[in-house]
Amino acid sequence: MEFDVKARDFSSAGESSSAFRKTLLMLSVPSDIVRRASIAAYEAEMNIVIHSYGGKMHFEIYSDKIVIIAEDTGPGIKDLELAMTEGYSTAPKEVIEMGFGAGMGLPNMKRNADVMDIVNHDENGTKIVMTINI
Amino acid sequence: MYIHSVTLDKDRCKGCTNCIKRCPTEAIRVRDGKAKIIKEKCIDCGECVRVCPYHAKIVVTDDTEMMKNYKYKIALPAPSLYGQFKDMTIGDILASLKSCGFDEVFEVAYAADIVSYITRTIVKIKNFKRPIISSACPAIVRLIQQRFPSLIDNILDIMPPVEVAGKIAKDEAKKKTGLNDEEIGVFFISPCAAKVTSVKNPIGIKKSYIDGVFSMHDIYSMILDNRRSRDKSVEHASSMIGVGWANTGGESYGTSLENCLFVDGIQNVINVLEEIELGKLNDIDFFEGLACIGGCVGGPLTVENNFVARNRIMKIKEKLNKEANIKKHLVADYRAFMLNVELKKSDVLNLDDDIDKAIDKMKLIDEIYKNLPGLDCGSCGSPGCRALAEDIVKGYASEYDCIFKLKDRIKILAEEINKLSIKIPPVIGSDKEVKS
Numbered sequence: 001m002e003f004d005v006k007a008r009d010f011s012s013a014g015e016s017s018s019a020f021r022k023t024l025l026m027l028s029v030p031s032d033i034v035r036r037a038s039i040a041a042y043e044a045e046m047n048i049v050i051h052s053y054g055g056k057m058h059f060e061i062y063s064d065k066i067v068i069i070a071e072d073t074g075p076g077i078k079d080l081e082l083a084m085t086e087g088y089s090t091a092p093k094e095v096i097e098m099g100f101g102a103g104m105g106l107p108n109m110k111r112n113a114d115v116m117d118i119v120n121h122d123e124n125g126t127k128i129v130m131t132i133n134i
Numbered sequence: 135m136y137i138h139s140v141t142l143d144k145d146r147c148k149g150c151t152n153c154i155k156r157c158p159t160e161a162i163r164v165r166d167g168k169a170k171i172i173k174e175k176c177i178d179c180g181e182c183v184r185v186c187p188y189h190a191k192i193v194v195t196d197d198t199e200m201m202k203n204y205k206y207k208i209a210l211p212a213p214s215l216y217g218q219f220k221d222m223t224i225g226d227i228l229a230s231l232k233s234c235g236f237d238e239v240f241e242v243a244y245a246a247d248i249v250s251y252i253t254r255t256i257v258k259i260k261n262f263k264r265p266i267i268s269s270a271c272p273a274i275v276r277l278i279q280q281r282f283p284s285l286i287d288n289i290l291d292i293m294p295p296v297e298v299a300g301k302i303a304k305d306e307a308k309k310k311t312g313l314n315d316e317e318i319g320v321f322f323i324s325p326c327a328a329k330v331t332s333v334k335n336p337i338g339i340k341k342s343y344i345d346g347v348f349s350m351h352d353i354y355s356m357i358l359d360n361r362r363s364r365d366k367s368v369e370h371a372s373s374m375i376g377v378g379w380a381n382t383g384g385e386s387y388g389t390s391l392e393n394c395l396f397v398d399g400i401q402n403v404i405n406v407l408e409e410i411e412l413g414k415l416n417d418i419d420f421f422e423g424l425a426c427i428g429g430c431v432g433g434p435l436t437v438e439n440n441f442v443a444r445n446r447i448m449k450i451k452e453k454l455n456k457e458a459n460i461k462k463h464l465v466a467d468y469r470a471f472m473l474n475v476e477l478k479k480s481d482v483l484n485l486d487d488d489i490d491k492a493i494d495k496m497k498l499i500d501e502i503y504k505n506l507p508g509l510d511c512g513s514c515g516s517p518g519c520r521a522l523a524e525d526i527v528k529g530y531a532s533e534y535d536c537i538f539k540l541k542d543r544i545k546i547l548a549e550e551i552n553k554l555s556i557k558i559p560p561v562i563g564s565d566k567e568v569k570s
Contacts (some may be wrong), residue, residue, distance in 0.1 A: 001502070018408060031283035036409055042412050061496070063489045086346040108413070123297045134489070 001059040005048040005076070013049040016057045017041040019115065020068075027061060029134060036112040037066050037132050038122045043112075044070035044128055048089050050123065066106070068130045070114070077121040139193050139330035140178050141417050144168050146190035149267030151512030153191060159280060163525070164515035172459045174482045177276035178328040179400050179425040180434035193327040193435060196346035198356075201235055202486035204319030204345070206311050209236040210299045213243040213372070214325040214430040215350060216450055217443030219357070221250035224377075224450060226361065228368040230569035231323070232315045232362035234353065240305065242322070244286035246379040247300035247458035252389030252468045253291055254438065257419075258390065263288045263419040265395070265410060268385055272293045273425035274403055274479070275337050280408045283479035288421075291473040293339060295379065296329060298471050300343030302464060320344045323353050326426065338473030351434045373458035374451045395409050396422040398429050442472045443475035485527075505537045 001023065003016035021038040027036075041057065048055040048070060055072025077083045078090075086107045089096065110116050113130035120127050149167035154160075161175035162182060169182075169190065183191040201207050209231050216224050219566045230490040232239045249270075257266065267277055267288045278285050293301075307318045324330055324347045333342040379386030386394035395418045403423035409415050426432035431447060432440035485499075486492040492557050503523040510518035516525050525531035534540045560566045 017412075020409075021411075023496060026488060027283065027496060030287075030483070030491055031479060035284035039412050048332050060159075061493055063493065075277075094541050 001061075004055045005045055005055050005072075007049060007052055008011055009049060009055040013046060014042055017045050020057075023059075023061070024066070028060075029066070030045050033066070033132060033134055037068065040109045040112040040130050040132065041068050042072075043069060043108045044130070047053075047105050047126075048072045048074075049125045050095050055125070062134075063112075064134055066132045066134065068132070069127070071125065073125040074127050076123050077118070080118065080121060136173060137331065137334040138171070138173060138176055138178060138251075138328045139195065139334070140171065140176060140180060140183060141194050142169055142191055142212045143190045143192050146188045146189070146365050148187075148188050150187070151517075152185050152187060153516040153517075156185045157517065158179050158404060159277070160517045160521050162517070164512075174480075175274045177280065178202065178331040179188050179273035179277075179427075180327040182482070183434040188194060192351065193330060195324065195330055195349040195352065195435070196321075198235075198348055198352065200346050201321065202320060205317040206238070206307055206313055207236045207319045207321065208238045208240055208307060209234070209305045209321055209323060210240055210242050210296065210303060210344070211323045212325050212329075212350065212430060213241075213384075213447070214433060214436060214443065215245060215323055215353075216243070216377060217380055217431050217438060217446040218350065218354060218438045220446075222361065224370050224372075225368065227357060227429075228370060229356045230360040231353070231569055232368050234322075234356045238303070239368050240299055240303035240306075241298045241372045241376070242319075242380065243376035244458060245302065245376075246295040246296055246385075246388070247373050247376035248460055248465060249292055249295050250375050250379075250466060251460055252471055253290065253389050255465075255468060256292070257316075257389065262290070265415060265421040266290050266391075267410075267480070268420070268422040269338065270385055270422070270426045271328065273326075273334040273400065274423045275477070276328070276518070277400070277404070277425075278407065279477060280480040280482055282411055284411060284477065285407065286477050288410075289477060291338065293471050293473060294329075294332075296324075297336075297339060297343050297377075301471070304343055307451075319345045321348055323348055325350045325352055325430050327434055329330060329426065330560055336475075338475050340475055350433070350517045351435050351437055354437045371458060374454045374456050376458055377451050377454060379448060380429060380431050381421065382424050382427065386420055389420050391414070391419040394420040394422065396431070398422070398424040399427045400425045432505070436437070436550070444563070449453070455506055461559070485524075488550050495527050498527050502526055502533065505539075506536055509538070511537075513537045 003109050009030045020041050024034045052074030056070040060067040069133030082088050088113050115131040117129045147168045149164050153169050159175045159177055163170050163174045222280045227238050237286040269290050304318055304320050322344045330347045333344045333347050336342045375388040378387055382398040383396040386396045397403050426442050429441035485495045503520055506519040507518050514522050516522040558564055
């Protein structure tokens with residue numbers, strides 16, 4: 001499954017995670033795993049919406065694991081260590097005012113995924129691969 | 135066997151696609167020109183009852199004739215009943231209701247007061263997952279079992295007011311009359327279909343305390359007919375909190391919890407449950423989700439416009455005590471009113487028990503879906519193109535049920551026929567060379 005995610009498109013943000021969640025439910029994936037995968041996917045999708053110039057969400061489902069790949073074009077993550085700190089946010093003021101960008105995105109993804117790799121995070125974009133074991 | 139209250143009147147059904155498109159669990163298909171409800175998926179929310187222009191979706195309730203089978207008959211009016219009549223006080227309504235052939239009337243609103251009281255007590259002593267999710271609307275509990283299984287643990291494990299009312303009414307009547315269980319009939323006057331179903335197929339309890347469920351619609355005119363026979367012996371005991379349960383937010387108010395979120399309309403509830411599952415609403419203490427717009431006053435079995443009824447309930451509440459005088463012995467042991475059967479996840483969405491097979495099926499669904507027009511027109515009898523793709527993979531439908539796919543295929547065939555028709559056999563036309 002692959003979905004395009006537009007930058008700053010808050011009205012359709014979360015749609016790909018929602019479709020992904022429905023798919024997991026139909027695949028008899030245990031409910032706590034569905035929940036963790038949905039949270040990880042949602043946070044990654046929101047990161048693309050808030051911070052990037054647009055990107056893609058890619059989902060792979062196997063019998064023993066779920067792989068979520070979030071890839072975007074965009075400014076990348078300047079200070080990874082800082083970005084992984086709970087509550088630290090580089091989201092613009094107007095986004096925070098909308099109730100997003102609370103600085104929990106990356107920490108939440110890490111908490112819910114079994115393995116999280118940030119493959120690249122330079123000025124050309126960011127690619128995050130998360131694996132959740134079933 | 136699972137018994138549903140929402141059923142179809144085949145003679146009235148025109149096979150239009152209004153219901154299939156509105157059903158929140160995609161539980162309806164049109165087959166042979168008639169709507170067909172998939173029993174396992176239906177949560178009895180009543181959306182199809184409301185939306186059907188031909189009134190072909192009916193809620194099967196019990197016949198009032200069944201009262202004859204009992205020696206002592208008790209009516210349990212839902213709080214929403216109080217909003218159905220103009221210029222009638224709660225006392226008038228209860229007295230008229232009693233005159234419809236009941237020996238006693240026990241207010242579900244009073245049981246709602248008790249449930250609110252127990253809720254306030256146990257949230258202090260029990261460590262609930264937040265947000266605590268109300269168990270009052272059976273359609274929402276079923277929706278969670280089907281689509282949000284990870285939230286089952288958040289559900290407040292107290293019986294809904296109607297069951298609490300049934301239990302108390304029966305116990306008290308046994309003491310008072312000396313009759314046994316089978317001789318006392320407890321009848322709920324229901325605003326909704328889901329509550330009818332939950333009496334036949336209880337959620338979280340072994341057996342319902344209710345013996346029959348009458349539609350508010352059916353009782354409405356009986357109450358009007360009896361409105362002059364005022365019987366002063368009906369005690370009105372419910373308070374602002376209990377009566378408030380008729381409207382959205384009433385239950386939340388009764389919990390006294392600081393941060394409550396109440397949402398009505400099934401699609402709105404689905405949207406918020408998605409947010410809860412994502413962990414976005416962890417700051418909320420209590421979530422009250424009700425399938426009908428307005429809450430129970432908007433139930434498909436009510437008579438009055440839900441906004442008018444809501445307004446009346448608000449006005450009635452103003453005149454009542456803030457809290458009910460709850461008899462101590464009733465709540466001495468709150469455990470008697472707790473759910474005692476584990477709420478389980480519904481597996482109705484699963485494509486296959488074997489995850490590898492399920493993944494293969496999902497791939498096939500995706501492929502089929504990509505080739506469908508994506509108009510979600512419903513002409514195939516499935517609620518949308520995605521649902522059609524699922525139905526094809528499950529073997530319930532064919533690709534050519536899609537009218538556009540069929541038209542495409544006919545076009546290709548027609549072109550082929552056209553090409554063939556131009557080819558003239560040599561005996562009457564073309565001069566083809568003959569080799570010896």
